[in-house]
Amino acid sequence: xxxxxxxxxxxxxxxxxxxxPFEPMLEAMGRYNDALAEAGVFVTAHGLAKPGEGVxxxxxxxxxxxxxxxxxxxxxxxNGFWIIDTDSIGVAAEWAARAPLGPGTKLEIxxxxxxxxxxx
Amino acid sequence: MTEASDETARRAEESARRAVVAVWRIESARIVATLxxxxxxxxxxxxxxxxALTDALDQWPAQGVPRNGAxxxxxVGKRKAIDxxxxxxxxxxxxxxxxxxxxxxxxxxxxxxxWDPDEIDxxxxxxxxTACHPVLSQQARVALTLRVVAGLETTEIARAFLVPVATIxxxxxxxxxxxxxxxxxFETPPRAERQQRLGAVLGVxxxxxxxxxxxTAGEDWLRPELxxxxxxxxxxxxxxxxxxxxxxxxxxxxxxxxARFPARVDxxxxxxxxxxxxxxxWDRGAIRRGKAALARAESFGRGLGPYAxxxxxxQAHADASDLASTxxxxxxxxxxxxxxxxxxxxxxxxxxVAVSMAPExxxxxxxxxxxxxxxxxxxxxxxxxxxxxxxxxxxxxxxRADEARDAFALAAxxxxxxxxxxxxxxxxxxxx
Numbered sequence: 001x002x003x004x005x006x007x008x009x010x011x012x013x014x015x016x017x018x019x020x021p022f023e024p025m026l027e028a029m030g031r032y033n034d035a036l037a038e039a040g041v042f043v044t045a046h047g048l049a050k051p052g053e054g055v056x057x058x059x060x061x062x063x064x065x066x067x068x069x070x071x072x073x074x075x076x077x078x079n080g081f082w083i084i085d086t087d088s089i090g091v092a093a094e095w096a097a098r099a100p101l102g103p104g105t106k107l108e109i110x111x112x113x114x115x116x117x118x119x120x
Numbered sequence: 121m122t123e124a125s126d127e128t129a130r131r132a133e134e135s136a137r138r139a140v141v142a143v144w145r146i147e148s149a150r151i152v153a154t155l156x157x158x159x160x161x162x163x164x165x166x167x168x169x170x171x172a173l174t175d176a177l178d179q180w181p182a183q184g185v186p187r188n189g190a191x192x193x194x195x196v197g198k199r200k201a202i203d204x205x206x207x208x209x210x211x212x213x214x215x216x217x218x219x220x221x222x223x224x225x226x227x228x229x230x231x232x233x234x235w236d237p238d239e240i241d242x243x244x245x246x247x248x249x250t251a252c253h254p255v256l257s258q259q260a261r262v263a264l265t266l267r268v269v270a271g272l273e274t275t276e277i278a279r280a281f282l283v284p285v286a287t288i289x290x291x292x293x294x295x296x297x298x299x300x301x302x303x304x305x306f307e308t309p310p311r312a313e314r315q316q317r318l319g320a321v322l323g324v325x326x327x328x329x330x331x332x333x334x335x336t337a338g339e340d341w342l343r344p345e346l347x348x349x350x351x352x353x354x355x356x357x358x359x360x361x362x363x364x365x366x367x368x369x370x371x372x373x374x375x376x377x378x379a380r381f382p383a384r385v386d387x388x389x390x391x392x393x394x395x396x397x398x399x400x401x402w403d404r405g406a407i408r409r410g411k412a413a414l415a416r417a418e419s420f421g422r423g424l425g426p427y428a429x430x431x432x433x434x435q436a437h438a439d440a441s442d443l444a445s446t447x448x449x450x451x452x453x454x455x456x457x458x459x460x461x462x463x464x465x466x467x468x469x470x471x472x473v474a475v476s477m478a479p480e481x482x483x484x485x486x487x488x489x490x491x492x493x494x495x496x497x498x499x500x501x502x503x504x505x506x507x508x509x510x511x512x513x514x515x516x517x518x519x520r521a522d523e524a525r526d527a528f529a530l531a532a533x534x535x536x537x538x539x540x541x542x543x544x545x546x547x548x549x550x551x552x
Binding site: 001034037038039040041042043085086087088090091093094095114 | 138139145146348351352353357358360403409
């Protein structure tokens, strides 16, 4: 099964990580991703650029409303993700718990739909 | 005790049990590898690791899940090794021989990371080569690899292969004995044997994969959990041996084959042949990963091995929207490549099928039938259902209905798979 580890930061944690020395964090992430690869569970992973560069398309309006952001209206920001392939959500959670992340950050783990789910 | 606290205790126990299983699944290879290096004895290390796992299942629910479960399991394993040596009264010699400072070892073990990441990769690779050692039977290699490298429990392996738990237990005990008897060293193979031994490892992984998608026994057409396990093992090997093109080739083949799984069985669990598969159901993510792996295999520029060649064929299917628009000439060429590097009547039979689909005059059913009839004397095909099944198909396309019906009936008689037999019998009946 594939699981997405969705990284959600409280604003303060995101700011803290942005201000933290980049090299050690990059190295820790690299080691973590290597460990995932060597266990055969790594599928993909990406970090996201800061929300200020983003836009939000809101389908509540018709036509959809495009605004810069998101700013302020969220308590937690989605800042990156992994997709890993493990045989159970328990194993996915054990891997998630080993990510080099700190206070103020959460990893939400969600199973990725398979083709079989979609055609049921 | 109240009902509510009963429930709380039960939940805590269940969650601790899940933690043990998850840690084991992730760490078993490294734990066994570390203990093998520590004791110099693979069979003993495997026993110690299993004992430590049993202790964890006993103790974690009551005492809580330790912060570093892998370190806990490894240090329990090491302690058990020391106890075993003490009992065998070979303690002093061992300690002297290995230059171990046991007191220090035990102090350090509790919360330190028990391994150096650079050394451990080599250890896991040694473990893979040991589990797939040529002194073992193919079945033993499969069982041992799934248990020590993939971290499956014996019951899970037994369930996946539809055999009694005792059978798998016995295979593992015998395998460990065979490795001990042959005095197999815990090492990656010397250069001269390297390619052959790697071939054995790839063979074991592919066998696990094919058992998952073309069940040799039972009524299930697909047991995808085994195939997924094989893909994980191959990804692991890619990370450990990135400079070996055929490792990428094998991963490519399995990803591209697994991409079709969602379309291989219909809503009633009946198999769907390639021609009739709804290609929108193919897993695009798996196709993308497979193509990337094949591109890496090709990038070495050393020619393609048998797995990469089969992956090339799978990719030709993945690239096409239906059979008619498939690049059959590319597939025929890949089969010709396979006949050079890994000749077998099965490969020739498959080339015949590809030829039958390619444009005439080089291709077409008549050209293919000539190849198939050239295989009539092959012992390897004499008992199986493949040859008559392909002949039936070609004869049907050539309008030779009576001969086609006989061929399908013969094929149905020979297949072991219940669902496959149903398909073949339907083809035989359709010719009436």
